[in-house]
Amino acid sequence: MVVKLLGTRGSVPVSNLQTRKYGGNTTCLYIKANSGETIIVDAGTGIRELGPSLLRDRVNTMHLIFTHYHWDHMQGLPFFAPIFQSDSIINIYGPKKEVTVKRALSYQMTKPYFPTVSWSDVPSKIVYKTINNKLKIGSIKIRTIVNNHPNYTLGLKFIENNKSIAFLTDNELFTKDGPTPYKKFITFVKNADLLIHDAQYSDQVYEFKLGWGHSTPSQVMKLVEDAGIREVLLTHHDPYHSDKFIDNTVKELSKKFLDVNIKAAADGKTITFK
Ligand SMILES: [Zn+2]
Ligand SMILES: [Zn+2]
Incomplete structure (x- = not known):
C-alpha cells in the first residue's frame, strides 16, 4: 500500500512562513491499496488537494472514512472536486454513536455556513457504509479502536501483506x-510497522489541557516503547508550533530513543509499503 499524508495540522489550518516545512492543512490521509482501491481518512482541508489528482487519474470510486466530525476533520469536503462529479461513487464510513455521518455532513453544508449547494444536492453518488471494529476494503484489512477524545472518535489500523500502519x-x-x-x-498498535499518532501538546501545555483529547510527544514515545514500534510519525501539530519547534522536538526525542525512527508528519509526504 501507498500512504500519503495530505493534512497534518491539528485544530485549524495555518499558513505562514514558520510552518511551511510541515504544512498547514488539517487532517487527511490517502491510502492506495495494492489491489487498487482508494481509501481516504478524514476530510480536513488537506483533502482539497487530492481532488484534481483523482479526477486526472480517472478514479471515480473511493472509500472515505471519518474518524470523527470535528471541523478539522471534515471542513475540506465541500471543496473536494469528486463530490461534484456525477460519475463519482463515494463510499462513506463514520461513527454513528452521537450523529449519523449523513447528518454530520449535512450540518456542515447548510445556509448560512455554506452557499448554493447543500450536501443532499451534490451530484456524486454517496453510499453510506457501516464501520464497526472490522472492515475489509480490497486487499486492506482495517481494525478500529475507540480513542479517548471528546465526541466519539475512531482510531484505525490498516493491514496488508503482513504490514500494518496504525493511525491514531x-x-x-x-x-x-x-x-x-x-x-x-x-495491544492495538503492537509491532505495527508504522505508528502515526497525535502529539499536539508539549508536556507543559498538556497540564492545562487534561481531558481535551490529545497527547504529548513523550506520551507517544511511551506507547512506542511499550508496543515495540520502530517507526513513528508525530501528527496533529498544534497550530502554534513552528517548523523549528517541531524539528527541535524530534531532535530531542531522537537523542533519547536511538533505535526508533522518529519523524514529524508533513503535508505531502508519501510512504510506500511493499
Ligand atoms: Zn483534530
Ligand atoms: Zn477532534
Missing part, C-alpha cells in the same frame, strides 16, 4: 475519563 489521531493516551485504557492501545 485525536487521542489522549493517558486519561481516566476516556473509554479506552492505555493498555488497550498497546
Whole structure:
C-alpha cells in the first residue's frame, strides 16, 4: 500500500512562513491499496488537494472514512472536486454513536455556513457504509479502536501483506475519563510497522489541557516503547508550533530513543509499503 499524508495540522489550518516545512492543512490521509482501491481518512482541508489528482487519474470510486466530525476533520469536503462529479461513487464510513455521518455532513453544508449547494444536492453518488471494529476494503484489512477524545472518535489500523500502519489521531493516551485504557492501545498498535499518532501538546501545555483529547510527544514515545514500534510519525501539530519547534522536538526525542525512527508528519509526504 501507498500512504500519503495530505493534512497534518491539528485544530485549524495555518499558513505562514514558520510552518511551511510541515504544512498547514488539517487532517487527511490517502491510502492506495495494492489491489487498487482508494481509501481516504478524514476530510480536513488537506483533502482539497487530492481532488484534481483523482479526477486526472480517472478514479471515480473511493472509500472515505471519518474518524470523527470535528471541523478539522471534515471542513475540506465541500471543496473536494469528486463530490461534484456525477460519475463519482463515494463510499462513506463514520461513527454513528452521537450523529449519523449523513447528518454530520449535512450540518456542515447548510445556509448560512455554506452557499448554493447543500450536501443532499451534490451530484456524486454517496453510499453510506457501516464501520464497526472490522472492515475489509480490497486487499486492506482495517481494525478500529475507540480513542479517548471528546465526541466519539475512531482510531484505525490498516493491514496488508503482513504490514500494518496504525493511525491514531485525536487521542489522549493517558486519561481516566476516556473509554479506552492505555493498555488497550498497546495491544492495538503492537509491532505495527508504522505508528502515526497525535502529539499536539508539549508536556507543559498538556497540564492545562487534561481531558481535551490529545497527547504529548513523550506520551507517544511511551506507547512506542511499550508496543515495540520502530517507526513513528508525530501528527496533529498544534497550530502554534513552528517548523523549528517541531524539528527541535524530534531532535530531542531522537537523542533519547536511538533505535526508533522518529519523524514529524508533513503535508505531502508519501510512504510506500511493499
Ligand atoms: Zn483534530
Ligand atoms: Zn477532534
